[in-house]
Amino acid sequence: xxxxxxxxxxxxxxSVEKGATTSHVKxxxxxxxxxxxxxxxxxxxxxKLVAGGPAYAVIKASDVMVAxx
Amino acid sequence: xxxxxxxxxxxxxxSVEKGATTSHVKxxxxxxxxxxxxxxxxxxxxxKLVAGGPAYAVIKASDVMVAxx
Amino acid sequence: xxxxxxxxxxxxxxSVEKGATTSHVKxxxxxxxxxxxxxxxxxxxxxKLVAGGPAYAVIKASDVMVAxx
Amino acid sequence: xxxxxxxxxxxxxxSVEKGATTSHVKxxxxxxxxxxxxxxxxxxxxxKLVAGGPAYAVIKASDVMVAxx
Amino acid sequence: xxxxxxxxxxxxxxSVEKGATTSHVKxxxxxxxxxxxxxxxxxxxxxKLVAGGPAYAVIKASDVMVAxx
Amino acid sequence: xxxxxxxxxxxxxxSVEKGATTSHVKxxxxxxxxxxxxxxxxxxxxxKLVAGGPAYAVIKASDVMVAxx
Numbered sequence: 084x085x086x087x088x089x090x091x092x093x094x095x096x097x098s099v100e101k102g103a104t105t106s107h108v109k110x111x112x113x114x115x116x117x118x119x120x121x122x123x124x125x126x127x128x129x130x131k132l133v134a135g136g137p138a139y140a141v142i143k144a145s146d147v148m149v150a151x152x
Numbered sequence: 153x154x155x156x157x158x159x160x161x162x163x164x165x166x167s168v169e170k171g172a173t174t175s176h177v178k179x180x181x182x183x184x185x186x187x188x189x190x191x192x193x194x195x196x197x198x199x200k201l202v203a204g205g206p207a208y209a210v211i212k213a214s215d216v217m218v219a220x221x
Numbered sequence: 222x223x224x225x226x227x228x229x230x231x232x233x234x235x236s237v238e239k240g241a242t243t244s245h246v247k248x249x250x251x252x253x254x255x256x257x258x259x260x261x262x263x264x265x266x267x268x269k270l271v272a273g274g275p276a277y278a279v280i281k282a283s284d285v286m287v288a289x290x
Numbered sequence: 291x292x293x294x295x296x297x298x299x300x301x302x303x304x305s306v307e308k309g310a311t312t313s314h315v316k317x318x319x320x321x322x323x324x325x326x327x328x329x330x331x332x333x334x335x336x337x338k339l340v341a342g343g344p345a346y347a348v349i350k351a352s353d354v355m356v357a358x359x
Numbered sequence: 360x361x362x363x364x365x366x367x368x369x370x371x372x373x374s375v376e377k378g379a380t381t382s383h384v385k386x387x388x389x390x391x392x393x394x395x396x397x398x399x400x401x402x403x404x405x406x407k408l409v410a411g412g413p414a415y416a417v418i419k420a421s422d423v424m425v426a427x428x
Numbered sequence: 429x430x431x432x433x434x435x436x437x438x439x440x441x442x443s444v445e446k447g448a449t450t451s452h453v454k455x456x457x458x459x460x461x462x463x464x465x466x467x468x469x470x471x472x473x474x475x476k477l478v479a480g481g482p483a484y485a486v487i488k489a490s491d492v493m494v495a496x497x
Contacts, residue, residue, distance in 0.1 A: 084222045084223075084224070084277070084357050084358070084359060085222075085267075085268055085357060085358050085359075086219075086222070086224065086279060086355055086356070086357040087258070087260045087261070087264035087265075087267075087268055087279075087355045087356040087357065088217070088264075088355050089188040089261060089263065089264060090187050090188060091219070092185060092187075100449060101449075102309065102310065102447065102448030102449030102450065103309030103310040103312075103447065103448040103449075104307060104308075104309030104310075104312050104313065104314055104328070104448075105309065105312050105328070105448070105449050105450050106449065107213065107449055107468060107470075108218055110218065112181075112182075112185065113181075113182035113185060116161060116181065116182060118159050118161075118211070118216060119158040119159060119213040119216065119468070119470075120213060120216035120217065120218050120225070121213040121214040121216070121283070121449070121450070121468060122216075122217065122218055122225040122281075123225070123227060123282055123314060123326070123328060125227065125314075125326075126218065126225035126226075126227060127225075129223075129225075130218060130219075130220050130223055130225055131220075132218060132220070136220070137220065137221070138218050138219065138220050139218065139219040139220070139222070140216050140217070140218065141216070141217040141218065141219050141224060141225075142187070142211055142215060142216055142217070143215070143260075143352075143353075143355055144176065144188040144189060144190040144261055145190040145259070145352045145353075145488075145490045146211060146212070146215035146488075146490075147187055147188065147189035147190070147191075147209050147210070147211055148157070148189060148191065148209075148210040148211070148431055148432045148433050148488055149177055149179065149189050149191055149195065149199060149201060149207050149208065149209065149210065149431070149432040150155075150160070150199075150207065150208040150210050150429050150430060150431040150432065151199050151200075151201070151205070151206065151207050151208070151429070151430050152206070152429060152430075153426050153427070153428060153429045153430075153431070153484070154426060154427050154428075154429075154474075154475055155424055155425070155426040155429070155431065155486060156424045156425040156426065156465070156467040156468070156471035156472075156474075156475055156486075157424050157471075158468055158470065158471060169242060170242075171240065171241030171242030171243065171378065171379065172240065172241040172242075172378030172379040172380075172381075173241075173376060173377075173378030173379075173381050173382065173383055173397070174241070174242050174243050174378065174381050174397070175242065176242055176261060176263075188261070188263075189432070190242075190243070190261060190490070191432040191488075192383060192395070192397060192432070192434060192489055194383075194395075194434065195432035195433075195434060196432075198430075198432075199430055199432055208429070210431060210432075212421075212422075212424055212467075213468055214281075214283045214421045214422075214466070215281075215283075217224055217225045217226050217281055218224070218225040219222050219223060219224045219225065220222070220223050221222060221223075224357075226355070227326040228325050228326060229357070230323060230325075238380060239380075240378065240379030240380030240381065241378065241379040241380075242379075243379070243380050243381050244380065245351065245380055245399060245401075246356055248356065250319075250320075250323065251319075251320035251323060254299060254319065254320060256297050256299075256349070256354060257296040257297060257351040257354065257399070257401075258351060258354035258355065258356050259351040259352040259354070259380070259381070259399060260354075260355065260356055264356065268356060268357075268358050269358075270356060270358070274358070275358065275359070276356050276357065276358050277356065277357040277358070278354050278355075278356065279354070279355040279356065279357050280325070280349055280353060280354055280355070281353070282314065282326040282327060282328040283328040283419075283421045284349060284350070284353035284419075284421075285325060285326065285327035285328070285329075285347050285348070285349055286295075286327060286329065286347070286348040286349070286362055286363045286364050286419055287315055287317065287327050287329055287333065287337060287339060287345050287346065287347065287348065287362070287363040288293075288298070288337075288345065288346040288348050288360050288361060288362040288363065289337050289338075289339070289343070289344065289345050289346070289360070289361050290344070290360060290361075291360045291361075291362070291415070291495050291496070291497060292360075292405075292406055292495060292496050292497075293360070293362065293417060293493055293494075293495040294396070294398040294399070294402035294403075294405075294406055294417075294493045294494040294495065295402075295493050296399060296401065296402060309447065309448065310447030310448040310449075310450075311445060311446075311447030311448075311450050311451065311452055311466070312447065312450050312466070327363070328421070329363040329419075330363070330365060330420055330452060330464070330466060332365065332452075332464075333363035333364075333365060334363075336361075336363075337361055337363055346360070348362060348363075350398075350490075350491075350493055351399055352397070352490045352491075362495075364493070365464040366463050366464060367495070368461060368463075383489065384494055386494065388457075388458075388461065389457075389458035389461060392437060392457065392458060394435050394437075394487070394492060395434040395435060395489045395492065396489060396492035396493065396494050397489040397490040397492070398492075398493065398494055402494065406494060406495075406496050407496075408494060408496070412496070413496065413497070414494050414495065414496050415494065415495040415496070416492050416493075416494065417492070417493040417494065417495050418463070418487055418491060418492055418493070419491070420452065420464040420465060420466040421466040422487060422488070422491035423463060423464065423465035423466070423467075423485050423486070423487055424433075424465060424467065424485070424486040424487070425453055425455065425465050425467055425471065425475060425477060425483050425484065425485065425486065426431075426436070426475075426483065426484040426486050427475050427476075427477070427481070427482065427483050427484070428482070
């Protein structure tokens, strides 16, 4: 499947923290650069996400903001 | 200003493409890894974004999805 | 690629309207039920989206609201 | 109330799963086609959402992605 | 229609700026406090939005971030 | 830090409700006008958010919808 989301960042799952319905998944996309995703527990199970496994962080361009110092 | 968004990725503006009301800004956050942001033209002007300048890509954790091959 | 987004609705592209930087793509997901997506022109080109072609509307669960009469 | 969101899909609530602060609501919008919404518990209570009741899934066009095989 | 979005802020349309496919609508929700919405041109026409008219800014709680100085 | 998000509404934290992984923070942005944010517990701790403290509600323009009666 090919998706319209402009940002598909390859990395490695660092941690999966499960809550009651929502999980936080951390993906290291380059050395020292970690992206946090808040997704449903159902998605974590469906994708069989575990620390150490490969994964992509996927982000729609309209959900990215820009900041400057 | 400190923001709740869990993802603040430091990088360099690669390009700014202005449309009628919406601009696409590309930020290189590590060698070869580019993030595209779709923001208002007003924001581009307010932040004085130009290619070559430093910038952060800011993304709320609930806007990040995860994918696997 | 398998994605964490809980909503992947199969359908047919009904129309593609290109703007300066942003396109509106309409996908019929069941008879008479059309979903509108606002995505970048770059994504339209990358996915080669044209009216009549098959496509999925993909939506993260945290982006779905609920309403009642 | 009339809303700018381009996607208002009529259906029936299939299930409501409450978490600590966040609920997952499933709405069947056509036979076999179910949309999952992640909303606050407060919204579930305010809208009195229960399985079997009528409801709309509401999605802003800029939150819809497109995918192809 | 009653919506799950937790934030429904009543105000007055200050301006409507139309682009090729996307419009920017400014709504004053209290004296001096203006909210900008980026919505489709189709929505602007459907809701007949014009400067001076009453309108609500509607925002899902999961789309609100928090910042401190 | 200056952010591209067009909506930065100054206010006072009214309440912080922590869940398993997600918190709901209410910010009063003008007398009687309260905005609810759904953010990670990690963000609440990082920003040291407590009732009574000053805070901004930050919202990207593309996440704001418009409604009329």
